[in-house]
Structures are given as structure tokens and as C-alpha cells.
Amino acid sequence: MTYENGQLAIVAPNSTLSDILHAVHNQTGANIDIPPGANERVVSSFGPGPARDVLTSLLNGSHFNYVMVGSVADPNAVAQVILTPRAGGETPPTVQAGQAAGLPIRPRVAPQPYPQPQVQNQMPVEEPGSSDGMEEEDASQDTNVDNGVDQGAPEPGQGTEGQNPNQPVVKTPEQLLQELQRQQQMVQQQQQQQRSGQQQQQPQAVTPTPPPDSRPQPR
Numbered sequence: 001m002t003y004e005n006g007q008l009a010i011v012a013p014n015s016t017l018s019d020i021l022h023a024v025h026n027q028t029g030a031n032i033d034i035p036p037g038a039n040e041r042v043v044s045s046f047g048p049g050p051a052r053d054v055l056t057s058l059l060n061g062s063h064f065n066y067v068m069v070g071s072v073a074d075p076n077a078v079a080q081v082i083l084t085p086r087a088g089g090e091t092p093p094t095v096q097a098g099q100a101a102g103l104p105i106r107p108r109v110a111p112q113p114y115p116q117p118q119v120q121n122q123m124p125v126e127e128p129g130s131s132d133g134m135e136e137e138d139a140s141q142d143t144n145v146d147n148g149v150d151q152g153a154p155e156p157g158q159g160t161e162g163q164n165p166n167q168p169v170v171k172t173p174e175q176l177l178q179e180l181q182r183q184q185q186m187v188q189q190q191q192q193q194q195r196s197g198q199q200q201q202q203p204q205a206v207t208p209t210p211p212p213d214s215r216p217q218p219r
Contacts, residue, residue, distance in 0.1 A: 003027040006076060008054045009047035017042055017062055021081075024055065031080040038064065038083070050076035059083075 001023045002009045008028065012020055018038040025032045028051055040063060047054040052068060055078060059066045069080040 001027055002048070003051070006050060006074060007048040008051040009045075009049075010054060010058060011045045012042040014041060014043050016040065017058075017064075020058065024051075028078060030078045033080075033082050035064070035083050035085060037085065038062075051078045052076050055081065 001011065001020075008024070010020060010024075016039050018034055020042060021032050021034050021038065024030060030051070042058070044061075046057045052070070053076075055066075055068065059081075063086050064083040065086055066084075067082040068078050069082075071077040071079045
């Protein structure tokens with residue numbers, strides 16, 4: 001380990017975290033509270049760089065949370081390091097403090113996930129047609145919508161244990177989008193079938209054929 005001109009370098013071929021922190025204390029003069037159990041092995045190298053950055057790289061891979069207190073004379077130097085064991089579960093954010101320099105403590109905030117977009121299930125616009133065709137289309141469309149909803153909804157026996165059967169099933173935006181696309185395709189197919197049927201029912205105009213000329217032709 002070397003510490004020259006504010007640049008700290010750590011080379012740990014197979015050292016314990018406790019031995020490394022003792023060496024950092026001897027080289028930099030920083031007051032480090034080493035808790036019992038800091039016997040994990042470190043096989044890596046860090047630096048050279050400012051003591052604050054090098055210690056951050058070292059402690060981020062350990063089983064301890066830490067708070068660094070900066071120095072008044074040098075903002076990149078470290079005056080004190082406080083270590084606390086991490087509890088089980090997710091790793092809490094680490095904190096770097098400038099208490100000795102009168103600086104506020106700024107905890108690292110984990111990024112928040114982006115909210116998922118909400119998909120509105122809207123009915124497609126129907127084109128005007130004949131009264132009989134519109135009634136048949138409305139009846140078939142209601143049947144198709146009911147079938148589409150039944151296909152996308154899970155059966156009552158497929159829910160999680162302890163789930164209230166009267167509780168409405170919450171669908172994901174992807175499922176709602178697939179149902180909307182399926183309904184639009186069915187409505188378009190019905191409209192195409194109705195147009196083709198109306199074209200076949202329209203009478204075709206018949207052009208009258210003139211009678212033959214019975215007058216005698218001049219010789």
C-alpha cells in the first residue's frame with residue numbers, strides 16, 4: 001500500500017479487510033472504526049487515486065455499510081470512516097459525509113422505476129350501414145367482446161392461494177392491448193363481410209336491346 005501526494009493505492013493479493021483498513025489508518029492517519037468480524041478476504045487492487053474514491057471502491061464490495069467524514073484541509077482526503085454490519089436483504093444505500101468540514105450528509109438515492117403506461121380499452125368506430133346490418137353487427141360484436149374478455153380472464157381456480165374470489169382481476173397493459181387489437185380485427189372482418197354482401201344484393205342494370213329493323217331495304 002502506498003499513499004503519496006494524496007494518491008492512495010491498495011494492492012491486496014489475499015488480505016483481510018481488517019488488515020487493509022489498519023494499513024490505511026497507518027498511511028493516511030484516518031480514524032477508522034473497524035468492527036469485529038471484518039475478516040473477509042480481499043483479492044484485488046484499487047487506485048492510485050484520491051483516498052475517498054479508493055476507499056469507496058474497496059468498501060462497496062464488502063459486507064459493511066460505511067460513512068466517510070471528509071477533511072477540512074483536503075476535500076478528497078478522509079478524516080474518519082465509520083463501519084456498521086449490513087443486515088440481511090437488500091443492500092441499503094451508503095452514505096458519505098463531510099461532518100468535519102461542516103458539509104451536509106448526502107445519501108445516495110436509488111433510482112425509481114418508470115411507471116407503466118395505462119392502456120384504455122376503447123371501442124372502435126363503426127361505419128354507418130343498413131338498419132338490419134347494424135343490428136346484426138351489434139349483436140355479433142357484443143358476443144365477440146364477451147368471448148374476448150372470457151378468453152383473457154383467468155379461471156377462478158388459477159388464482160393465488162388466499163385470493164378473494166370476488167376481487168376483480170387486474171390485467172396488465174399488454175393483455176388489454178391484445179384484447180383491443182383482437183376486437184378491432186373482428187369488427188373489421190364483419191364490416192368487410194357486410195360490404196361484400198351488400199354489393200352482391202344490388203340489382204344490375206340491364207341495357208334494353210332494340211328490335212330488328214323490319215322495313216324493306218331499297219334495291
